[in-house]
Amino acid sequence: MQIVSQVREPLITGGKTYKDVTDDICKPVEAAPSKIWLAALTLSLVLLFAGGYFLGDMLWNGIGRWGLNKTVQWAWDITNFVWWVGIGHAGTLISAILLLFRQKWRTSINRSAEAMTIFAVICAAIWPIVHMGRPWLGAYWVLPLPNAFGSLWPNFNSPLLWDVFAITTYFTVSLLFWFIGLVPDFATLRDRATSKVSRIAYGIVSLGFDGSAKTWMHYESVSLILAGLSTPLVLSVHTIVSFDFATSVIPGWHTTIFPPYFVAGAIFSGFAMVLTLMLITRVVYKLEDYITLEHIEMMNIIILVTGSVVGIAYITEFFIAWYSGVEYEQYAFVNRMSGQYWWAYWSMMTCNVISPQLFYIKKIRTSFVMTFFLSIVVNIGMWFERFVIIVTSLHRDYLPSSWLYFTPTLWDIMCYVFTFGLFFTLFFLFAKVCPVINMAEVKAILKDSNSTVYKGRRTIPNELVPEKDRV
């Protein structure tokens, strides 16, 4: 018997039945592409091809197309890499950690978040690959393959190599997790299919799912095992990304708080990106009853918590730099604030530390407009965070004679645009062929969390119950 306290908000509003859930979520997949979807896909493809041109040009002519110089050898490339990997943390967090913590509100958002994770990791992986300059030789640098390039062997002491293994594992497990979750929904689509093509296509991907008790049992135990596997994985990925910097002896990079602080930052930006996407999806696909204000508030609270953790980490780093008495560290932090890149530092502080604090105000964290706006602000802030850490520490190295300033070229910008194009193209294709919400899991919580159960509660979607009626 499942008992749900009266103080909990309903998670599915509008008095939906099981059939409604199937119909509402399958509709965008089964219907002909809408105009707005076509427009969005076209725009993404434009970004993809425009950026792709510059990326191809860069690969043909070499890394020199980017604004890197002999002091700042890492700038937008690694910034974008860390940024995308960070975004790729939310999906697995929602599906694995929130599953282990039995957070029911995850059911409406996990599918899209997981898809977003996979696409973000693909976008991230592009950066180290193209940064190799000659990616077709990349296998020799990450795998111990016999080669004719002299003593060129993978360096197993390097966190950059650990990244390769960590991210590949993470990507594989996330993909499996996402796909396993899709199987029952694919089976639903297969059973509802009216055309031969879609019946065959969804028939193949649903792996013969028949909905028997035994099948569901297998499905559930696989989900739990994958959740158990991906929980340490999701933490390990950004931990190792933080090692890329923290194991070195560069002022501003070598600090022990990096691993948990990077993980918190990754979840922070990941949730922001989920919100950006879900707020659009819920309107375009008319899913207001499934992605309710309650879901948005929960995500905003996670953003608030992780944003504050990141804030404490900034203050800790800053304080310890002073406390340590190490003049290089002290300079690195003063330089971040007041050096040539002061504008990047203050953009980061405003977007990452100050803006999420607005979510303490209930009116703001339950406002769609403010949530949408702040979710974008947070991701701008998180991009600047990586840029600040990477570039401000590099551009003042130990030899003052080599102090330089980094300015991005058009190729830096357009290669970044390319990953946006890729990300959104993949996401919109996903949103057309897969159900964006996990129907099976939403149905599992429908009975306990349906708004019709409660009287005097918010039953019209997204309208706050008047103060006097609140329980």
Added chain:
Amino acid sequence: MATETHELNLEEKFVFSDKAKKKIFLTLGIGIVLLIIGIILEMSGGGHGEHALNLTQDNLASINSDGTESGGHGHAYSWTTKLFAGMWINNLFFTGLALIGVFWVAVNYVATAGWSVGFKRVPEAFGNFLPIAGVLMLVVFVIANHSLFHWTDTSLYDETSGHFDAIINGKKGFFFMPGAEGVPSIPVFYYGRMIFFFLGWVLFYQFIKKQSHLEDVNGGTKHYRKLVTFSATFLIFFGVSSSISAWDWVMSIDTHWFSTMFGWYVFASWFVSGLAAITLIVVFLKEAGYFSFINENHLHDLGKFVFGFSIFWTYIWFSQFLLIYYANIPEETVYFLERLQSDNYSKFIFINLILNFFFPFLALMTRDAKRKMTFLKIVCTVVLVGHWFDFYLMVAPGTLKEHGGFGFMELGLIMIYGSAFIFVVLSNLAKSKLIPVNHPMLQECVHHHT
């Protein structure tokens, strides 16, 4: 669904029996006797062979302070140092337990967790130890002062004294007063923070306790809503204060050394000890016939918390260690070298990792283990002992140098602090209803299954 009633009687009240009291006082008595034996042994020169090790201690001390000899001066070792260090370790450990009790209650409110509501009076009772912990912390700091905290020696800040230490002088503003000029006298800023944090924790705790007890009388959701808001505010205060207190009370012992992770490291250690203590008391109360509604599902979740956060602690420990090891900067590696290269302390590093990671990790791995009271009792006791040694390893090397050890004095102090803590917790637990009958999520807890 609000009309749902359950056949179980939830009107339980904990009775602090004379038998339990007797046991606690007996432990206290044995503790005092052991402490006295320990003190006598120490005063008569002890049997630990410190004399042979004095040389290495001097060497280490001079390495610590970058060639200047300030590390070695003025710290003439006497048995009182050992007593103060022992008290300081217990101060930290039991402050942590008390604080985590409040933290647990607050987190569960903010996270709207239903499953843990039924036994929330147990962690809630932990907070009653906070005022005592605060007084002890302050008194021990006032008395022990210089024998524990190298930086309190004002001659370190005096360029003419010959003991001048430029690095510690750079930290003057944090310990004494921001912008302090010349040779400081009283660490006002340090005292201020200590008093402010304890005051803050106690006040937040009192409010949470008051609202929670009012709910028993009045019912309704008004108190619940208030508690959520107040818990969130407490968590903000806790987030900042727990890190800073870790710098103040632990990191500043090794005054030259620094690590940005340290605040969260102490938090991780505190949190998992608190979880183990909560689990242990819930299991003992269950065995004594209380908590009729608690079954293996609740225990399973508590076990998962102890298991998960043991791994979390290891993650923090390992990240800090690996980054310092990898970069190999002498100013940072000294912390681990001081411990690993010492005959007294090196074994504790491994004891620490075995008790706090390998043992709980392997013992609580399976589902069945988490659902058995015997397993939980063994693992939680081991974890508590392990984290006591974790704090021992943070405090002892910097304060006792090569005089550290584990003997009658340490054992006696643990028994004294432990029985005092348990006495405070249980006597307060007896003062209110054991189960918060009017908590709006109580039925979720009663019908909890995993």
